[in-house]
Amino acid sequence: MTDTTWLVVPAPAKLNLMLHITGRRADGYHNLQTLFQFLDYGDELRFRIRNDSELTLSPSIEGVEFEDNLIIRAARHLQKLAKRNVGADIQLDKILPMGGGLGGGSSDAATTLLALNQLWDLNLSLEELAAIGLSLGADVPVFIMGEAAFAEGVGEVLTPTPELAEPWYLVACPQVHVNTAKIFSHKGLTRNTPAINIRTALEQGGRNDCQAIVSMLYPEVGNTLNLLNKFSFAKMTGTGACVYSSFGSEAEAIIVSEQLPAGYKAFVAKGVNISPTHRVLFRPS
């Protein structure tokens, strides 16, 4: 008999609280230093075991082929490692904008790895899952490990940062899709920021080295930064396009969100140092 209950698991967004590019590797990728924090806001996935080896996903994401979807790519990795036929039905409630720098695709992949590892009784460690995740995207390991972290390398060398404050954020999402490869290959990109230590990152923060180039190539991002800066210091996350400001309370963030021009896509969410995915899978209350 197949178990027909659905396992419901969040796939939260992340913010890059700072993002320094410290060098370029021989393979063309860039070494980074970044502070990742999760948001208590994001996609939601539901999983149900099948008694055959099929994978289904509904609804599909417009413009993303089934086998290209990071959810399916993550599940396929685990199917290869399972020593028996395993399958699952997966449902996706896609909330996060794609290509917004909020890590939605990476988070979906990480949630899939964590949930199916449990449902299929694979007993892979978090470290093993993070290594699989890294082959899907540089941001996947932090979602697997589930702790806010200072990240180095391309984002896979993680030092947890439980001491980060957990403010409320107003996140505004200009309706442009930033091409990450285009930003990293831009000749004007700052790619030689001196490395700092974690203590400096925590005490002084840092900037986002991609922000100037993205604002130049996508004026909507610069305009949104200017708009939010009128209320509270604003920064871009990842390679954009979303930008955010932090506030001491939800009410303050909401008041500012209500002053954004009509039609602006924005949301208010709490920064959290433990991933909501881990709270559901490993720390149920």
Ligand SMILES: C[C@@](CO)(OP(=O)(O)O)[C@H](O)COP(=O)(O)OP(=O)(O)OC[C@H]1O[C@@H](n2ccc(N)nc2=O)[C@H](O)[C@@H]1O
């Ligand atoms: C820079 C970050 C910070 O969180 O940006 P966001 O994706 O979140 O916006 C991520 O690490 C992004 O990681 P990931 O999502 O895996 O990057 P991809 O889209 O695969 O990268 C597209 C291209 O950008 C370049 N790239 C990416 C990451 C990196 N550390 N160095 C690079 O040079 C490479 O040319 C790569 O082929």
Ligand SMILES: Nc1ncnc2c1ncn2[C@@H]1O[C@H](COP(=O)(O)OP(=O)(O)O)[C@@H](O)[C@H]1O
């Ligand atoms: N499940 C998924 N959710 C979002 N994007 C996906 C997914 N699977 C594949 N992708 C692809 O990954 C790209 C990056 O998506 P996303 O992670 O949301 O952006 P970012 O890395 O800027 O935060 C998308 O443009 C899309 O083509």
